Amino acid sequence: SDIVISGTGLFTPPHQITNDELVAAYNAYVERHNEEYAEQIAAGEREALSPSSSEFIEKASGIKARYAMYKDGIIDPAVMHPVFDATREGQTPEMVTMGIAAAKEAMQQANKKPEDIDLVIVSSTFRQRDYPGMAVEIQRDLGIKGAAYDMGIACSSATFGMINAYAALKAGIARCVLFVNPEFTTPGLNFKSRDSHFIFGDVATAAVLEPEDSCNSEHAFRIRHTKQFTQFSDNIRSDASYADYCFEDLPEDRPFFKQEGRKVFKELLPLVTQFITEQLAESQLEPQDLKRMWLHQANINMNNFAVKKLLGREPEGNEAPIVLDEFANTASSGSVIAFHRFKDDFAAGESGLICSFGAGYSIGSLLVEKV
Template sequence: MRHAVIAATGLYTPPHTLTNAELVATFNAYVERFNARNAEAIAAGEIEALPPSSEPFIEKASGIKSRYVIDKSGLIDPDVMRPVIPERSNEEISVLAEIAVAAARQAIEAWGKPVSEIGAVICAASNMQRAYPAMAIEVQQALGIDGFAFDMNVACSSATFGIKTAADYIATGSAKAVLMVNPEITSGHLNFCDRDSHFIFGDVATAVIVEAEEDATPGQGWDIIGTRLKTVFSNNIRNNFGFLNRAAPEGASAKDKLFVQEGRKVFREVVPMVSEMIVDHASDLGLDPTALKRMWLHQANINMNDMIGRKVLGRDPSPEENVIILDEYANTSSAGSIIAFHKANDGFAAGEMGLICSFGAGYSAGTVFVRKR
């Protein structure tokens, strides 16, 4: 059985930054208009007045200070409150594929090998732009890659599930190298009129190249020591949009066609599940989890990441041990742990260990233990 190596990564960051201050100003303008428009019904107790948002509320709840977005114009307009992304013709590359290709090109350049070495492409993300043809096949075509390609969606855990799948293809000889991309335009499925979640997500794309150990450049990349996946059904994070309800009605009945969650329940249930999964997986691999040099966790919110870090390491982790990119990128779903890994994997000596970990809707969780080559 061939062992797999994470050989290179890439990152595409959109050009537009949206700060908490801008987001709050837009949301509060919407709230003022809503409450004024419904003043009589609010006074009669028929509906509840909407409360305003604030920068301190957002940062305390999430640790997020800013995010990158594909479109900013619609997100700072209280009459729109959604990204404005023009539909493209079938002859143009789709937006999701375009940002995936940008991240992939960076990874391929860092890898330093021709795309003819890649035998498979996996597009692993929370929300695909369309049902078919697969986004992965469009990315494959744009990059001139032979072989096969397919999409997969395990929400925020899509990247670790994708790495596991890529490593399995390497082990069985199905491909010499696999490109996995995680394009996330999560601003498109966020309800910017909801105070409890209007600040959560940002847009981004990441890419990971996994190849066989014997083909990897000596001293380059990370040996994949072990991968583990877990799913447990839960309705606490959900998005009901799909082709059976594409003509979703306006108003309250349409809210579940966007991202919805029971945040406190998610925290109480996911944190112990993920912490135990990490510790158990490390034990089965003969590793001491408290000796991990660095953790690149899914960037859900600062409180979840801090708690998981403490449970795994048995102490308060330092910023170098538990990488946080939430303040700049916000929650980017499947891409979050890969952004953290891409931006903060320096300072490792050969043989030192780290952990890429994801968790999210499903519930789903994935652990990928890596060792610097």
């Protein structure tokens, strides 16, 4: 039997932060910093910080706002990070709560009850705890029997996670998979960095995957082809490690996301367009045959560039929908948010591509067709 994505879900965090709010906090922080170190700056011993701007952010990235689980600390110039309680024994990490909210919507769309599911895959950029697995906690909380595990590969965690679900179903080792993709990115973002403070937001997505035989959902998309690619690059990097306590004098910005944005743009785009061209050719398709491309949501200029290269013209209407204006970059979730939001107008037999690209480098893609 073919494998289908029979439902998807989206959890939107409670707080929105606009560019203007974020920039106001950053610029107040810069002013404080430059006042505090005025003497050293004047003596040439320390560099003055420059202000950020909403115009730059929107023009360079297409981002207008982002969602956050916790807003107050992020927009407080004296704090500049989300403020929340550490998860202690018996308490539930945010990523589990976020994932369950998205999972419930996906199960509802797919018409599935906990007893129908026998594998839970949580795939995300970060893990709030190394073990026990967040997937196992979600499995317990939803009352699902069978197996559950965590995995991740940064920007392509969502597509690689769904491809893992597809492979487990194809191999017959699972009957119905709940894929959960919580991206609690704000604690991993350096809100004191002008180059990156605007890039990420929090979100969770989820999907149910199963053989077409058992599917009783009107939302189903058949997976026609999957493709994965990785090539080492540390142009996008975080050095945070469970062993960090062993070392003294680690730099303050060690845990955070860092990137060479220009290099990423330049190196990744040719890989992405070649990858998509190859994947479509392997399925005897041309880019023009797709109704829609639900692409990774890191940068609007990057997506427009990729689509233009593939179609030979600018994207029209909802051919390559953008959600990063509202959500910012959500690590691996962007292409799934776009799929969730922009899939209801498909007629049977129409095709589209869910494709992520980013840190690793990694590219993951599922060619799907409306059942």
